[in-house]
Amino acid sequence: MIKVPMTKRGETLLREELADLKGIQRPRVIQAIAEAREHGDLKENAEYHAARDQQSFIEGRVKELEAKLSTAQVIDVLQLPKSGKVIFGATVKLLDLDSDEEITYQIVGDDEADLKARRISVGSPVARALIGKEAGDEVSVTTPKGIREYEVLEVSYI
Template sequence: MSKIPLTFIGAELLRQELHHLKTVERPAVINAISEARAQGDLSENAEYDAAKERQGFVEGRIVELEFKLGSAQIIDPKNISADGRCVFGSTVVLEDVNNGDVVTYQIVGDDEANIRERKISISSPIARALIGKYSGDIAEVQAPGGVREYEVVDVQYI
């Protein structure tokens, strides 16, 4: 079984979601199914069908989260000793070679990725291009518009 990389914060967010699903969503769905059953004929009961569909989603997500947390390799970026190299969990400051724009990204697991929070997935093209690079190195990223070049300005473990 392969390990699923997660940052400490990402694993905590998944634990919180799992807890919410088990303690809030699951009981609410069970209650909705009971109420729909009380209405009688289930063959034409839209509320019952919707509640059963929601139950399937909730139970599926619970199984998925339990699997991911059970096979997670939790990495705390503060404890990384990579000697300035871009690795999972590191925060990387990049400068676009073409236009000079500076951006900062943290390389995280697939479930944690959120571009608005400047967190990019380890499996994204930019993260794959950055892994193993040091400050001063140039990373070539295959983008839809062609190859983009970024200079690694700084690598932090925060």
């Protein structure tokens, strides 16, 4: 079985969502289906069909989350040796050499990536180029907008 890297934070968020779906959302939709059945004819009962659709979504998401968690290789970056190199889970402060803009990214698993929150997937072109680099190193990254040049300013493990 192929293990998929995930940060401790990512695992916690998925487990919280799974607990919410199983403990709160699923019972709520079961109750809504029961109430809709009491209203009579199910063929023309919009509440019933909406509740069944919601139940289908919840069950699909539960299976998806359970599958992700079963293949997750949880990496606690705080437990890793501090080498000063960019690794999975590291937070990297970069200087864009084209625009002189500083930007900070954390390298996370695919399911945790959120560009607005400055978390990029370990499989992204920027992260792949950064892995193994240290403060002071320069990297060239081929992006959809062309080649970007960065200097690694700082690597931290938070």
